[in-house]
Amino acid sequence: MAEPTKVITEIFGPFQDSINAEQDIRELIRSIMKDIEKSLRETVIAMQVIHSEVNCEYIHHSLLKARSLFEEVQKGFDWLDKTVPPGQYYRYNDHWRFSTQRLCFLAALIVFLEKGFLIDQVTAAQMLGLHDKENIHLDLEDYLHGLLNLASELARFAVNSVTLGDYSRPLQISKFVAELNAGFRLLNLKNDSLRKRFDALKYDVKKIEEVVYDISIRGLTPKASAEDAAD
């Protein structure tokens, strides 16, 4: 009866050790992500001000706050880089994929509000603290997910800008999202979560177009009102 014990010690022993080691790493990652997600939530709250304020001062203040919260996020990802074993990013990335997508969205929103153009992948990685790290990086698909989330948020932003009397914002958003949409059409997406998320982009585009239509038919666009004044 030597054989059964040999099976257990030689095969199940090392397997149990490997599960234990993996669980320990997952535990560490979870605690790091808890901190990152806390900053994430606070940033989300800070950025909500765009839907209820047109005052530049307020928005500027929120952007500064968001920027400082991103420094916390960067510290978290510094830790994560030290925790994830080399070459095993995709073994554990379930733990941070969703948060990374939302952080990308926030970074893209901040850059849109500050500069008005589309954030590139490197800038996003730098803002999150994922740039030039040894064991972790910003996955392209997570970044693209973030951009799609941005389009949804901008659709809402376009509606609320009109409510607040800002008629030039929807035009800027419309141009921006139309470019984004054209960009996404260049990708051959597989039938995965990114594809499903992309399929929802057309509703955001439509929503924004309706807002632009509503204001242009009433001659409320800055261009039209300028022409009216000239007439």
Place this chain on the structure above:
Amino acid sequence: MSKSKGNYRSKRNKPTVGQQAKEVLESLDENNRVIKLFRAFAVELDDKHDRHERIVKLGRDITIEAKRIIFLLHNISTDIEEKRNSVLEEAKSRLSTLCSTNFKAIALELRRHDGYLYHRAFTAGMQEFIEALCFYQYIKQDSIGNWVDINRSFQFEDEDQQKIQLLFTQYDFILGIADFTGELMRKCINTLGSGNVSDCFKLCNFVRAINTGFLGLSYSGNREVSRKTHVLRQSLAKMELVCYNIQIRGSEVPKHMLLSVIESQEADNNDDEGFCI
């Protein structure tokens, strides 16, 4: 004058839904920053998808060949030494061919990439291969290799004599072993049909040991593991029933008749997954 101008404007610039998007799309060209960015993304995504597809293909071929090897090993007749050896030789060479062709091709595809990203593409083939390999090893020497030994057969050299190691996870190993017990169960039933009862007890004991190993695992958060241990328990119950029948009726019924006795007992327990997996 101003009226006609106004009319002209409203005719040409009558706003419609989607007009702005259309204008933007018309003015877009290859030099647009966003378009340039996305062209690069498209290349990156296509590379990833193509690689994934190629690995899936290789993995599927491995699964098919492993199943054939298992089938070959089932046909082994323990009575004729010569035939047994030739079957073992053939299985061995086919297993090592799989390693040196398909698995090496996967390892080359994964060079400088994170194996875990593409793991799902070849995990099924890997498990099937482990099942076939364990079955071969068990028939040959009544024992199976450990993870470290098997992992060694997934080390390859590329054209620059650089060592590359194919990702072989402990989970793939243990899940392959779980599948392998199903083959042992089939072998046990077949062995009984040929009247070789001592092998039945031996096979049953081996599966029992593997079951003990699974029982001893602490939480393993993997759904596949719990699904396969469930199947393993069913196989083991079947084998234990075989051993029970041999013990209690062995002296009453001719050995080769025992099989039909067991099959009639199992009529109500018909969840055998059968030969075709």
